[in-house]
Amino acid sequence: MEASTTTTGEATSNKVLVRANEIEKTYGSSFPFTRSVTVLTDADLEIRTGEIVGIVGANGSGKSTLMNILVGVLEQDSGTVERTGTVGWCPQEPLLYDRLTVGETFRLFGSGYGMTAEEIDEAKHRLASKLDFEQYLDYRIDQLSGGNRQKINLSIALMHNPDVLMLDEPYTGFDWETYLTFWDLAEELAADGTAVTMISHLIEEQSRLDRIYEVRDGQVYDVTDQEAETDATASERGEATDE
Amino acid sequence: MNRTTTAFSIGIKEQVRNYVLVALLVVLPVSFITLAFAVTQNVEMPVRTLVDGETVTVMRGMPEVHGVIMTPITSALIAGLAGLFLMREAKDTDGRLAVAGYRARQVIAARFGVLAAITLIVTGVSVGVMRVDFQPEYLWWFVAAMLVVSLTYGLIGMLVGAVFNRLAGMWLMLILPMLDIGLFQDPLFIQSEPDWWMKLFPGYWPVRVMVDTGLTTDVDTALSLVWATGYLLLVAVLAIGIYYRVTQAS
Numbered sequence: 003m004e005a006s007t008t009t010t011g012e013a014t015s016n017k018v019l020v021r022a023n024e025i026e027k028t029y030g031s032s033f034p035f036t037r038s039v040t041v042l043t044d045a046d047l048e049i050r051t052g053e054i055v056g057i058v059g060a061n062g063s064g065k066s067t068l069m070n071i072l073v074g075v076l077e078q079d080s081g082t083v084e085r086t087g088t089v090g091w092c093p094q095e096p097l098l099y100d101r102l103t104v105g106e107t108f109r110l111f112g113s114g115y116g117m118t119a120e121e122i123d124e125a126k127h128r129l130a131s132k133l134d135f136e137q138y139l140d141y142r143i144d145q146l147s148g149g150n151r152q153k154i155n156l157s158i159a160l161m162h163n164p165d166v167l168m169l170d171e172p173y174t175g176f177d178w179e180t181y182l183t184f185w186d187l188a189e190e191l192a193a194d195g196t197a198v199t200m201i202s203h204l205i206e207e208q209s210r211l212d213r214i215y216e217v218r219d220g221q222v223y224d225v226t227d228q229e230a231e232t233d234a235t236a237s238e239r240g241e242a243t244d245e
Numbered sequence: 246m247n248r249t250t251t252a253f254s255i256g257i258k259e260q261v262r263n264y265v266l267v268a269l270l271v272v273l274p275v276s277f278i279t280l281a282f283a284v285t286q287n288v289e290m291p292v293r294t295l296v297d298g299e300t301v302t303v304m305r306g307m308p309e310v311h312g313v314i315m316t317p318i319t320s321a322l323i324a325g326l327a328g329l330f331l332m333r334e335a336k337d338t339d340g341r342l343a344v345a346g347y348r349a350r351q352v353i354a355a356r357f358g359v360l361a362a363i364t365l366i367v368t369g370v371s372v373g374v375m376r377v378d379f380q381p382e383y384l385w386w387f388v389a390a391m392l393v394v395s396l397t398y399g400l401i402g403m404l405v406g407a408v409f410n411r412l413a414g415m416w417l418m419l420i421l422p423m424l425d426i427g428l429f430q431d432p433l434f435i436q437s438e439p440d441w442w443m444k445l446f447p448g449y450w451p452v453r454v455m456v457d458t459g460l461t462t463d464v465d466t467a468l469s470l471v472w473a474t475g476y477l478l479l480v481a482v483l484a485i486g487i488y489y490r491v492t493q494a495s
Binding site for chain 2: 074098102109110113115116
């Protein structure tokens with residue numbers, strides 16, 4: 003199957019915004035005596051409006067590879083990706099320009115999103131207030147702590163109110179308050195119809211997810227029901243113990 | 246302000262804050278060019294160049310010849326490092342600009358525009374410092390060849406940055422202009438025509454122009470400037486292709 007990626011129109015309610023079919027990806031090497039690594043073999047996935055979707059899996063299972071393909075920064079070897087609406091992407095490592103200030107970073111990416119100067123300014127102050135980095139707007143990125151860099155990394159993904167939000171472990175380095183604020187924000191966005199997709203490692207946050215995909219052996223499994231059963235079993239066990 | 250202009254103006258700000266680059270721009274021209282004139286023994290040396298279409302040997306002062314060679318080395322070295330830094334940063338982050346909605350041509354225009362602006366400044370500073378000690382016979386021909394060789398090295402810096410990490414890339418971009426312009430093309434070292442493989446280096450055609458228009462009273466190397474420009478265009482096409490590939494701009 004040939005590789006293809008299409009991006010179309012605007013999102014409507016309860017609609018599939020991202021559909022990946024039979025995605026295959028192998029990291030090769032052009033150097034002799036080095037081996038190639040097959041990461042995804044036949045991965046299928048759907049993401050709908052208003053869902054909070056978690057992508058889970060062991061280290062090296064291909065979660066970030068899958069997300070990078072869904073976003074469009076990495077090309078799959080074969081399979082198709084269809085995207086509808088606008089995308090916001092928060093990569094695992096903050097991909098920001100170290101010598102730009104926070105304000106300049108917003109202007110650079112806002113211009114890419116097609117936002118006016120007023121819209122960029124409004125988004126910058128709204129997110130700075132929400133995630134508590136107002137005092138750092140004139141700081142250069144390389145002068146920020148890891149947690150504050152991550153706040154900017156996340157804000158750049160959110161600033162244009164995208165239809166689909168792709169987050170690769172977005173809360174790395176966040177303090178507890180910011181972590182809770184992040185979840186409030188994610189739930190607000192999902193309530194407004196944004197499809198929020200995130201790579202997650204934390205068991206306790208799986209109860210917050212509407213759908214859970216596990217990347218395992220190169221394929222993607224919908225394990226939402228299994229997780230629900232596990233939760234229910236654990237809950238029953240807890241009740242039994244209490245009794 | 247459109248996307249290209251925004252990315253270009255912010256890219257310039259970013260480079261102005263690159264203190265290593267700014268320090269190189271201040272320190273290298275003085276230490277390479279001014280010192281070359283100051284410490285070189287003032288004796289007449291045979292120099293190979295073109296006169297009336299014929300390769301001949303003329304006698305010129307060694308400080309002048311050394312200055313003529315050290316000026317493009319300085320400029321090529323700084324432009325090459327600037328290209329390297331630009332590509333290293335672009336490789337990591339410019340893909341995110343594509344996700345944000347920038348078209349490939351917009352990011353490419355901005356990034357290559359920043360490199361062109363740096364090259365203009367580097368060339369201007371290098372030639373300005375050189376003119377304190379030496380006036381080329383045909384200034385604008387000399388400057389044109391300087392721009393071509395500097396821009397070529399800037400783009401080669403980008404190509405190196407796409408393949409090698411920052412440290413390996415820096416070593417390469419320090420050594421390459423020294424070997425090419427300072428050894429293979431230097432008429433003080435190579436008295437006869439350079440070997441065929443030396444002519445493949447980016448400095449061959451521009452240095453012919455600089456030696457001719459800097460040290461002789463006729464312009465005999467117009468065709469060499471055309472070849473140098475062709476070489477530049479070839480490297481530019483390669484650099485754009487590689488940039489497009491490594492940043493996944495779409």
